Amino acid sequence: MSVRAFKYFTIGTTGTAQPLIGTTLTSAVVAAVTVPSTSPSDALSILPVADSSMFSVGDWVMLDSTGAAGEERVQVFTVPDGTHIQVKGMKFNHANGAFVRLAVLVNDIYIQPADGNTVAMYVGNSSALTTAGVFAIKKIVFVVAGTQPQDFYIARRSSGCQS
Numbered sequence: 037m038s039v040r041a042f043k044y045f046t047i048g049t050t051g052t053a054q055p056l057i058g059t060t061l062t063s064a065v066v067a068a069v070t071v072p073s074t075s076p077s078d079a080l081s082i083l084p085v086a087d088s089s090m091f092s093v094g095d096w097v098m099l100d101s102t103g104a105a106g107e108e109r110v111q112v113f114t115v116p117d118g119t120h121i122q123v124k125g126m127k128f129n130h131a132n133g134a135f136v137r138l139a140v141l142v143n144d145i146y147i148q149p150a151d152g153n154t155v156a157m158y159v160g161n162s163s164a165l166t167t168a169g170v171f172a173i174k175k176i177v178f179v180v181a182g183t184q185p186q187d188f189y190i191a192r193r194s195s196g197c198q199s
Contacts, residue, residue, distance in 0.1 A: 042090055044150050053165045056147070058137030059085045062119070066129050080113055081126040085136055088121050097123060100135040100163075109139055147188040152181030159188050 042057060061083060068079035083099075091097065095112045110123040121136075149157055156178055162171035169175075174188045 045087075045090075053160070053163045055135050055137035056145075056159070057090050058135050059087045059090070061130055061132055061134045061136060062086055064130065064132045065126070067126050078124065079126065081110075081123055082116075083121050083123055083126075083136060085119060085121060088115050088118055090138055091115050091121050096139045097121070098135075098137050098139040099126065099128070099130050100137070144191045145189070147176070149176055149178075149185050151179055151183055151185050153178040153185065 045057070063084050065081060065083055068081045091112050093112055093114060097110055097112055099108050099110060106128055108126065108128055110125045112121050113124045114122040116122060147157075147159060156167075157176045158165055158167060158169075158172050159174040159176065160171040161173060165171040173190075176186045176188060179185045
């Protein structure tokens with residue numbers, strides 16, 4: 037089993053639900069135009085993003101429906117630099133600021149905020165998560181700098197079959 041670690045991410049706006057591992061579009065994007073011999077699922081589009089460090093070639097990515105006909109799943113084709121990803125199969129237009137989030141299967145998630153956080157962080161399972169606890173799984177409280185922060189760990193493992 038491989039382990040994939042990420043850097044500390046900055047929470048964009050307090051009080052607003054956002055993806056655990058993702059970024060935003062830095063400008064609107066228009067779906068690629070295909071030629072008759074090309075399937076829309078093969079069309080390539082360059083997405084300008086705030087940070088491309090969490091994406092690898094072959095990853096599946098969800099593009100949120102903000103300003104689009106719908107949410108869609110596309111595949112990362114290349115990561116040319118720190119602020120762009122090239123994806124395959126984008127069919128809808130997406131607005132500036134739309135979330136671009138990693139959408140791969142995982143067995144374990146470990147979250148630890150940096151010490152010195154100034155606000156609590158809520159971990160949940162819906163973009164409708166609220167600070168009142170709706171859709172919240174865990175509240176990670178802030179701690180002063182130099183203090184061990186709380187963490188959140190969840191594993192999804194199969195126990196296997198025994199006879």
